[in-house]
Amino acid sequence: MTTPTVVLTNNKGGVGKTTTTINLAYGLCQSLKQAGAANPRVLIVDTDSQAHATLTATGSKDYTRHNSLCAVLGADRKETTEVLSRVIVASHWLPELHVIPASAELEATERELFSTPGAPYRLADALSVIRHHYAAIVIDTRPSFSLMTEMGLLAATDAVITLEPRYLETVGLQSVINKIYEIREGWRHPDLRLSGVVVTKFDRRVKGHQEMIESLRQHPNLGKLLCGIIPANEAVAYAHRSHLSVYAYDPTSTASEAYAQMVGWMLKRLFVKEAV
Amino acid sequence: MPPKHNGPNRTLDILSSIGDQAFLGSEVMQNLRDHGLRVDRIAIALIRPDAAQPRRVLPETIHRAFHNQEITPVQALKQYIEKVRIISRQKGRPFESLLDLLVVGEEDEGSTQLTALEQDLRDLTNLAVTLRQDGQVNPLTIVDCSQGAVPSYIIETGERRYWANYMDMEFIPGYQGDGTIPCIILRLGESSVFRQAKENTSRAGLNAIGMARQAALLLLTIHDIYPPRGHVSHDFYREALDLDLRGKREYTADVLAAMGGISLVHFSRHKKLLQLEDEALEMADRYNIEEARLRYVVDMPLEQQAEIIRQIIDFGLSTRQVKDLCDQKFDDVPKSDKSDTSPKTRRAVKVFCSNNKPSGEEVARILLEEEGDVHLARIRMESILNTFLVAQRYLEENENITLR
Ligand SMILES: Nc1ncnc2c1ncn2[C@@H]1O[C@H](COP(=O)(O)OP(=O)(O)O)[C@@H](O)[C@H]1O
Ligand SMILES: [Mg+2]
Numbered sequence A: 001m002t003t004p005t006v007v008l009t010n011n012k013g014g015v016g017k018t019t020t021t022i023n024l025a026y027g028l029c030q031s032l033k034q035a036g037a038a039n040p041r042v043l044i045v046d047t048d049s050q051a052h053a054t055l056t057a058t059g060s061k062d063y064t065r066h067n068s069l070c071a072v073l074g075a076d077r078k079e080t081t082e083v084l085s086r087v088i089v090a091s092h093w094l095p096e097l098h099v100i101p102a103s104a105e106l107e108a109t110e111r112e113l114f115s116t117p118g119a120p121y122r123l124a125d126a127l128s129v130i131r132h133h134y135a136a137i138v139i140d141t142r143p144s145f146s147l148m149t150e151m152g153l154l155a156a157t158d159a160v161i162t163l164e165p166r167y168l169e170t171v172g173l174q175s176v177i178n179k180i181y182e183i184r185e186g187w188r189h190p191d192l193r194l195s196g197v198v199v200t201k202f203d204r205r206v207k208g209h210q211e212m213i214e215s216l217r218q219h220p221n222l223g224k225l226l227c228g229i230i231p232a233n234e235a236v237a238y239a240h241r242s243h244l245s246v247y248a249y250d251p252t253s254t255a256s257e258a259y260a261q262m263v264g265w266m267l268k269r270l271f272v273k274e275a276v
Numbered sequence B: 001m002p003p004k005h006n007g008p009n010r011t012l013d014i015l016s017s018i019g020d021q022a023f024l025g026s027e028v029m030q031n032l033r034d035h036g037l038r039v040d041r042i043a044i045a046l047i048r049p050d051a052a053q054p055r056r057v058l059p060e061t062i063h064r065a066f067h068n069q070e071i072t073p074v075q076a077l078k079q080y081i082e083k084v085r086i087i088s089r090q091k092g093r094p095f096e097s098l099l100d101l102l103v104v105g106e107e108d109e110g111s112t113q114l115t116a117l118e119q120d121l122r123d124l125t126n127l128a129v130t131l132r133q134d135g136q137v138n139p140l141t142i143v144d145c146s147q148g149a150v151p152s153y154i155i156e157t158g159e160r161r162y163w164a165n166y167m168d169m170e171f172i173p174g175y176q177g178d179g180t181i182p183c184i185i186l187r188l189g190e191s192s193v194f195r196q197a198k199e200n201t202s203r204a205g206l207n208a209i210g211m212a213r214q215a216a217l218l219l220l221t222i223h224d225i226y227p228p229r230g231h232v233s234h235d236f237y238r239e240a241l242d243l244d245l246r247g248k249r250e251y252t253a254d255v256l257a258a259m260g261g262i263s264l265v266h267f268s269r270h271k272k273l274l275q276l277e278d279e280a281l282e283m284a285d286r287y288n289i290e291e292a293r294l295r296y297v298v299d300m301p302l303e304q305q306a307e308i309i310r311q312i313i314d315f316g317l318s319t320r321q322v323k324d325l326c327d328q329k330f331d332d333v334p335k336s337d338k339s340d341t342s343p344k345t346r347r348a349v350k351v352f353c354s355n356n357k358p359s360g361e362e363v364a365r366i367l368l369e370e371e372g373d374v375h376l377a378r379i380r381m382e383s384i385l386n387t388f389l390v391a392q393r394y395l396e397e398n399e400n401i402t403l404r
Helices: A018-033 A052-058 A067-072 A079-086 A106-113 A121-133 A147-154 A169-185 A207-218 A235-243 A253-273 B008-016 B026-033 B060-067 B073-090 B098-107 B115-135 B157-170 B193-201 B206-220 B236-240 B246-258 B264-275 B279-285 B291-298 B302-315 B319-331 B343-353 B359-369 B374-397
Strands: A003-011 A043-047 A097-100 A135-139 A158-163 A193-202 A226-231 B039-043 B139-146 B152-158 B180-186
Touching: A003 A147, A003 A169, A003 A253, A018 A043, A018 A052, A018 A135, A018 A158, A018 A193, A018 B008, A043 A121, A043 A207, A043 A235, A052 A097, A067 A079, A067 A106, A067 A121, A079 A121, A121 A135, A121 A147, A121 B039, A121 B180, A135 A169, A147 A169, A158 A169, A158 A253, A158 B279, A169 B115, A193 A253, A207 A226, A226 A253, A235 A253, A253 B008, A253 B026, B039 B206, B039 B343, B060 B073, B073 B098, B073 B115, B073 B157, B098 B115, B115 B157, B152 B157, B152 B180, B152 B193, B157 B180, B193 B206, B193 B246, B206 B236, B206 B246, B206 B264, B206 B279, B206 B291, B236 B264, B246 B264, B264 B279, B264 B291, B279 B291, B279 B302, B291 B302, B291 B319, B302 B319, B359 B374
Parallel strands: A003 A135, A003 A158, A043 A097, A043 A135, A158 A193, A193 A226, B139 B180
Antiparallel strands: B039 B180, B139 B152
8 A cells, every 4th residue: 555645725714624634644643653553654745836735734935946855856866865854854743744845936946857857756756755654744835726735636636625715716616626537637647636625714604605515415416524513713723823733732723623523534645545 | 721630530431442442353452462473674774783692604803893883784794795706816716796606605515615704705695695695585573672662673583684784785786676674573672692593403404612602692592791892792692601500590401491401511511612712712713623623722722722612613623633733632642652852843844834923024034133133043043954854754744644
């Protein structure tokens, strides 16, 4: 079995991709430890030059092109392992939760790679040498369908779409699904499956939100993939600002509970063959 | 807003219940826990051989530099190949690429005896070529020694496959792999010198010095003495010379079984080989000399051991011959030689018989120093030559004398 690699995706910004990335990664790592897994290591790959996931999980965003994902993407095949061992840092939360940090130079690196043959596979190739060192990998993407996001999708086994329950969001949903299928078929990456849809910033007092969830639930395919409904909750924003996981910031908050439930759902999806 | 810390903690309940058998199912839990049953592909660059491994793949000096982290695996192999290249050139069978070495060996099979170093490298190359052709390797057993975010694995068994894989990657053109190698991964606490020993002593087995190190390693382990970091010197294994199984009866059966089911006597005999002095030990290892022959050498004075081993190698001495040679040297008087010879003369003659015999120039310079000027030195030389001429004549006239 290959290491499950989850990519959080949506070409829109501000929908909770980064928040979901770090809380999912943290939760997976924590529960794998709890389960006594021989290898509970989880790796976060931050592909967004804004480095929000990096900052939250490591407490720093002072990474340059030499000690961030930039170096990994630019490495020669032969040096990849050595570069990865140098670049990967431990999160400041759990010793088994690691991060490939992003840096502001990622966009420049992306531009340089445009003309390189095989560029879209750079991340997949790099991760292939370190993949089995981890029990799971979680990739955060930036809000666009750029080359970098394609790299993330091509490196992944499981795509999870993050959505806000706004009225027009369902329209956007279709374009994200299309992108995943394009990667799967067009790029011949049949191992990529659409594994989940998580709704964030849900407010049950808003009628539209309720209706959207209801229609998702009714959907013949997507209904089964609804893997989390995360309420809009101040604790998330505060946790973010304090560079904490939401569980650590306030384990009693509704968002913590919802994320924990999502972790359970994902763990089953990723590790139990016959599930879902 | 300060975080609330009151009320029931559903989140922690949920997170911890995820790690439950009831939640994931017993099969998944088992899978997660015994990593060991799974074969994973690990980047070879994250893996390192065990410095204390009794079976040596690399020549001693390279082994030492490698484990002291002075050279990379690729540099180690490069030095190894270079070392063998020099020997092969001296022996008049130079090779360009490693694949040539395979052919050289084949053509000469039977007629020429490859030196131990050439043979070892040839075997390793063969393994590399087989890996390439089969497209897969038997998994290595490795121990996860990662600390923090730095990944690292140490080989419990399969070091030869590791080096063969590097050879395949770096020294045989056309490598198509991705730099990973299939592995069975053990947790730090799951590694076992006993299992490693069993693996070592079964199949191809260990040579005598390998057995000596293996015996020492087991003995040291059960006495809670562990190898230092980096290169493991002969002296580390020699610490076992002061230990025995007597005080550790509960382990005796396991240790002997791990050694391949040998007897206590054999165990002690092998261990005793660690008394050999460094050079002798290294040669005996490289040339796979058996315990039955080394047994006699061990009891000789340290300064004579290397020389005796050299003779064993050069003349292919049998066990009997080694025994006789050692007895003889020990008495310092040939058994059947009744004439009186002085130890001084013996030493002088032996100097000329050894492998690193003095060069002519060296002899001349010493004579000059001793005599003070060229004229006197030349007269002295005349007289030395005379002595040797007489010796030559004596040998010619006494063709039929045999002392052994
Ligand atoms: N469930 C939530 N409740 C309240 N605020 C949230 C929630 N999820 C995310 N946010 C906030 O929304 C903003 C955008 O979230 P982020 O995870 O960075 O989105 P993206 O990565 O998709 O751009 C952040 O300020 C974050 O703190
Ligand atoms: Mg983001």
